[in-house]
Amino acid sequence: MIIQKSTNPRISSFDPNNFAFGNTFIDHMVICEYENGKWGEVKVVPYGPLPFSPAMMGVNYGQACFEGMKAYKDKDGQVFLFRPEKNFARINKSAERLAMPAVTEEMFIGGLKALVDLDRAWIPEGEGMSLYIRPLIFATEEALKARIANKYLFAIVATPAKSYYTAPVSVKISDYYSRSANGGVGFAKAAGNYAASFYPTQLANEEGYEQIIWTDDSTHEYFEESGTMNVFVRINDTIYTPPTSEKILDGVTRDSFLQLAKRRGIEVKVEPIAVKTFIDAQRNGTLKEVWGVGTAVVTSVFQSVGYNGEKLELPRLSNEESFALTLQKDLVDIQTNQAEDPFGWRVLVEKNVMETV
Amino acid sequence: MIIQKSTNPRISSFDPNNFAFGNTFIDHMVICEYENGKWGEVKVVPYGPLPFSPAMMGVNYGQACFEGMKAYKDKDGQVFLFRPEKNFARINKSAERLAMPAVTEEMFIGGLKALVDLDRAWIPEGEGMSLYIRPLIFATEEALKARIANKYLFAIVATPAKSYYTAPVSVKISDYYSRSANGGVGFAKAAGNYAASFYPTQLANEEGYEQIIWTDDSTHEYFEESGTMNVFVRINDTIYTPPTSEKILDGVTRDSFLQLAKRRGIEVKVEPIAVKTFIDAQRNGTLKEVWGVGTAVVTSVFQSVGYNGEKLELPRLSNEESFALTLQKDLVDIQTNQAEDPFGWRVLVEKNVMETV
Known part of the structure; x- marks a missing residue:
């Protein structure tokens, strides 16, 4: 070097x-x-x-x-x-x-x-x-x-x-645009994936939404990602996130959230999230939280979700009630050496690395 | 300027x-x-x-x-x-x-x-x-x-x-990879579309095919494009090409071929091409020609098509018999001022343009 x-x-x-x-x-x-x-x-x-x-x-x-x-x-x-x-x-x-x-x-x-x-x-x-x-x-x-x-x-x-600190945002469930194809490059952090998302996001912005919850391009019936983040949904006290695939990024924050949730004994289900299940849960009051996770903002909590021209409001939870914010704190505490790191996730950057190599 | x-x-x-x-x-x-x-x-x-x-x-x-x-x-x-x-x-x-x-x-x-x-x-x-x-x-x-x-x-x-002069090539009908999503950017000449096609094409090369005929990502039952070109299929004496959409590039050569074919009185059908229809036509002998068109090579004629692990041979037509090569000549003659241009397609580049502006 x-x-x-x-x-x-x-x-x-x-x-x-x-x-x-x-x-x-x-x-x-x-x-x-x-x-x-x-x-x-x-x-x-x-x-x-x-x-x-x-x-x-x-x-x-x-x-x-x-x-x-x-x-x-x-x-x-x-x-x-x-x-x-x-x-x-x-x-x-x-x-x-x-x-x-x-x-x-x-x-x-x-x-x-x-x-x-x-x-x-x-x-x-x-x-x-x-x-x-x-x-x-x-x-x-x-x-x-x-x-x-x-x-x-x-x-x-x-x-x-x-x-x-990111204020809770409004997101729109995509019913036309999509970010990835079957047999495509959605799982990759390919430059072109981001450019492709800007215009649909701009249209969503004009409708009053900050981000898009991307759905599968064939049916728009299943969640994929949210904005440039992986998406989590909490129904009652169970957390759901879609399995990674060739269409969904294998996010580091996503994986860390899953491990942290399990450590806390929170039930986690990695399975497809149907838009219908999500909407039903919102209507019957069992939908507690929806959020995105990624390296840049760690967690983006959603306050409302647009679907079929309707804006569905989500509950406002306190920091203590919120799984999203609880797990975010767990993660940030480990990242910043304010908590033990039982997972071995932190990697110390030694001083004067190059002199020692 | x-x-x-x-x-x-x-x-x-x-x-x-x-x-x-x-x-x-x-x-x-x-x-x-x-x-x-x-x-x-x-x-x-x-x-x-x-x-x-x-x-x-x-x-x-x-x-x-x-x-x-x-x-x-x-x-x-x-x-x-x-x-x-x-x-x-x-x-x-x-x-x-x-x-x-x-x-x-x-x-x-x-x-x-x-x-x-x-x-x-x-x-x-x-x-x-x-x-x-x-x-x-x-x-x-x-x-x-x-x-x-x-x-x-x-x-x-x-x-x-x-x-x-491009020798006839072998192409593979894609049964897994795809180049565009519904609600995606397939119709655009977006840089990312090309990068996404290289790896699947490399895999096809390793199987002995020069190019891929891309199919829809949801079912792989319909043709979209071929390599980086629009695709044409001739069954008996009718030419088929898929309609442009948000998944298919609106090619200039494609449009020119359609107009030139009509001028010659060749029947043209702009409609979805089902893989099944194509395979049936190959098996019953009504499939005459398959080719791609684009600015770079004008026409790339296919000699065989891979499908489901099988390599299907196509007829070898003479230049006179071939609609692909006949229309290519019509096009190139107009482009290079060797023929009349009833469509008004040629645009003369005046000398010393800048001095006159």
Whole structure:
């Protein structure tokens, strides 16, 4: 691994109490180029633009996938990643489906640790604060041929992330648009999946809904995901979430919620959620909570659900009554080293990693 | 429009008899940037890389779509575009579905004409030769947020294209993978659609098939497209092609073939093609031809079709017997000004366009 430190670091002008999430980038990034059938050396370099032609295959044919993950700083200044091996495994599943080369552990886990260690000063401290980290792979070959590319870039970029308390949102159950096909790429964090969701979401926004609960494209009778998150439904005291499939992302937060719920003795059923079952439960009062989970916001609680032109209100539960918020706290406490970690999910980022390698 | 001519043109080293299609770029490209809610000035500049960060939204969230079109040079050196207004309309349909801003006629048609005129020396002459032109739009904003981007680039790049006589190919009818969802983006020339098709195509290649005939994702009982082309089937002397929909691209070559077939008095039916009907016709000998059509190769004739583990052979027709090859010749003759153009499809590219504007 090659470390090329910035000669013009911006960290001294970074105000952890006043920054824009998503647009503020840390001083460095990881890059690694694929050519002639193999990955080159992993490099940590100053964050910034690289030269790409508009004929770059990544923006012409969409071979591009990513991961979203976070690093957390505890009150003693120790820095932790959360289940990075899950993201490492998943980016390679996405890459395989998009006919892109797999990345190595040295590139992904090694690159993450080196970058986060070097720029640890960029990780804001305090409740809900974190560093949002974006590993990605995209095709860089310049060619106007619809075929598998021969050149790729693996990169890791990162932005400080704030505590974002998210107010409960209204969501619409999709009855026309869909995000994934049978035999398609819905399970992958493929760039194209996100672009495809923007327009339907914009239409839902115009109807007064913040997000869409995606349903299967063949019948629109079963839940798939919500916005860019996995979806959970609580009927009485049982939690339901759809099984992962080639249409549904195998979310790290989803998996963590399932394990945390089981630890608390909450009954969990991983099975298809029919829209009809959901609507019936809302009407007969047994529907208690619906929420989405994902790395970025952890939990997004829903206050109302649009279906067939009707806006169905959901109960308002206190933090103690809410399974969503209880499990969220369990998770965040582990992520930020405020609770024991019986699962072995936290991964300490050692200081001066590179000197010790 | 701003024209910035290359001070280091490569045209003198271009050998029209020996070049690589897709990797050889003409001296200039068109670019136009979108920011603060509007497109800036259209520029023709030397072809080459631009600075983009790996946090560019186009490769993170896949807002990217393109067009494929060609310019042809006749024996007198006159240069023509083919139905460019169709591509102009379609890129804006793609852009709308991907929540990207529409491009203007000045950017698209004006940019095309200025670029093709300036680099007309790059258009190879002779049978089947052309300039393949790639207009595209992609998100350029640097941000790690899954939302509609605020910055875009529109570009037009181009590569000389050879006569590629394509040998008849074997295709596999897809029984698992699919390229589009109901309520999805299959009709758009969205970058992500292509990446999603590479892996299934690679698997088909390993089974001895060059392409896939895509079927509907819900039942796999109906044809959609073939490879990256629209598909035509001839049973007895009737031509069938599926109707366009939100799952099927509204191809310019497809539409041209339909009009040319009608002009010849060939019966054309635009209706769903059931796999069962197709297989029955193959078995009872009424299936005469199957082929794909698209801008890049015009026509790809199929010699065998894989279905359910079986490789079904198709008849070998002479050029005169073949509707596919007859209509291809009709089309190419119009495109290259070797025949009258009763449809008004050819658009002459005037010399020194920019001086006259």
